[in-house]
Amino acid sequence: MSGPTDGAARDAGRGADWEMVIGLEVHCELRTATKLFCGCPNSFGDEPNVNVCPVCLGLPGSLPVLNKQAVEFALRIGAALHSLAQSSIFHRKNYFYPDMPKDFQISQYDVPINAGGWLELPSGKRIGIVRAHIEEDTGKTTHVGGGGRIHDAGYSLVDYNRAGVPLVEIVSEPDISSAEEAREYVEELRAILVATGASDGKMEEGSLRVDCNVSVKPLGSEELGTRCEIKNMNSLRSLGRAIAYEAARQAEVLSAGGRVTQETRHWDEAEGRTHSMRSKEEAFDYRYFPEPDLVTLAPSKEWVESVKANLGTMPAQLRRRVADAAGVPASSEAVSTVVRLGLEGLVGAAVDAKADAGLALRRLANEVAGELGDGGGHNLGREAFAHLVLMEQRGELTSAQARSVLKIMVAEGGQPEEVASRLGFKALGAGALEAVVEEVVAANPREWERYAGGDDKLTGFFIGKIKAATGGNADLKAASELLRSRRGAS
DSSP: OOOHHHHHHHTTTTSSSSSEEEEEEEEEEOOOSBBBSSSSBBBOOOOTOOOOOOTTTTTTTTTOOOHHHHHHHHHHHHHHTEEEEEEEEEEEEEEETOOOSEEEEEEEOSSSSEEEEEEOTTSEEEEEEEEEEEEEEOEEHHHHHHHOOOOOOOOOOOOTTTTOOEEEEEEOOBOOSHHHHHHEEEEEHHHHHHHHOOOOOOOGSSSSEEEEEEEEEEEEESOEEEOEEEEEOHHHHHHHHHHHHHHHHHHHHTTTTTTOOEEEEEEETTTTTEEEEEEOOOOGGTTTOTTSOOEEEEEHHHHHHHHHOOOOOOOOHHHHHHHHTTTTTTHHHHHHHHHHOOEEEEHHHHHHOOHHHHHHHHHHHIIIIHHHTTOOOOOHHHHHHHHHHHHHHHHSOOOOHHHHHHHHHHHHHOOOOOOOOOOOTOOOOOHHHHHHHHHHHHHHHHHHHHHHOOOOGGHHHHHHHHHHTTOOOOHHHHHHHHHHHHHHHO
């Protein structure tokens, strides 16, 4: 069938008939110096097939030796996700694929190092974690020609540099109910992984990849639908689009009286749709059996407790700190934005300077975030930003002036007084502002009579006149208060 229309894809899971059920499997490469079971460099971007040895190529007689730093990183991830660290064993997951030179992958199966846990979204919703286990990565296959798809390619090339790189796979419970929530989950998980130091979280380099299990069910039903897995999405945009399309596709199939087939599907970013790849494998298809060359992995209680004690501050904790300082809920979008962009230290600087933390939060979440977009650097100094907030708070700069100064400080740095002077901004004292208000009122008697009679629509008229009369140097909030005060006295 041709698949759902764009409109159906946009509305998938939000209509009256169907709701989405989503579970995510996130694979993150660990920031170790060497691979999981050998001494080959764990390095991105090198020439193909230079970081290989008999162990990661699976040559006869080679034996794996577990990387202790990889275990440390896995324990950090588990601690950050509130998982139970436990003794675990490695298994051989058997399947043939060109980028697995051994024809099996060393992974963990029924006894993972991290069991259970949860992740808290910025909204406050908790998503359950099934497991976070250690495994080795595969190599990378490049299909040349035919748009990069294996069926249409002229030939394929295999790079084994990535084979054997340490991974932790984090499997969520099917607690996610929309494409946007899935994006939030991956964004939050990526922030956690980076905060632990275990991964760089670079989706564009493949060090963070997402497999997504999507199903739909009748609204209010307790019975889960048949799921399809979408493989290896490496951007949040692709993740959201793929989920929306796949949910709409399934809803259309079911609405027409058909059945959804459990399978693995490929997301085609250019076409904006998923394609069938193969029937979905079950655990028994992989013929798991214990890896005979590796002993039980049993981290000591002391090691686990040391990891927890030295974990550092996680994004949810940062949000609570910022929220408490600014007097707003931790689920506030402004708080989430500031922490996501790594600007929470500037709120702390404002607090240390006895500046208004709420005003600092608003300037960061609106003006600074607007300048930075989805990321990027800035040149704001902590003390300089705090001083700017104080200047606006004391009325030395109007809100419009403060925003203009802040924009330049984000791009160029500098001190707020110097930037304000360069822009020709100067403080307008309370007495001078009162005089301007009187002049504007006297020059517009008919409008004032209507405003004094209760016509609040004329507030903007008078504020515009005051702004023009002062060359934009008036504190418009103070001007509004003077207008209201004068109306009350008239």
